[in-house]
Amino acid sequence: MDFASIMLNVIRVSAFLSAAGIVVAASRAAVKGQVKIGGRGVPVRTLSKCSDPVGFWVEIGLYWVLAASMVLVGLASCSHALHWF
Secondary structure (H helix, E strand, C coil), rough: CHHHHHHHHHHHHHHHHHHHHHHHHHHHEEEEEEEEEEECCCEEEEECCCCCCCHHHHHHHHHHHHHHHHHHHHHHHHCCCCCCC
């Protein structure tokens, strides 16, 4: 294997690794009952399940949507994507 094919494989696997990281972060936030939102110029604040349950579960749902899209990007980079993607 040459260096270029190794780097292409690393790029393909990185989408799956980031999806796994997102799933771990979402699961940890759901268990703890707190999720941090904000960043990049927006102040980071903690959203608690007790104080705002609807907003909390919306944030957890957005984590899962992002993880699913990263899995689809990984499948597309490996040429195994669904026909509609």
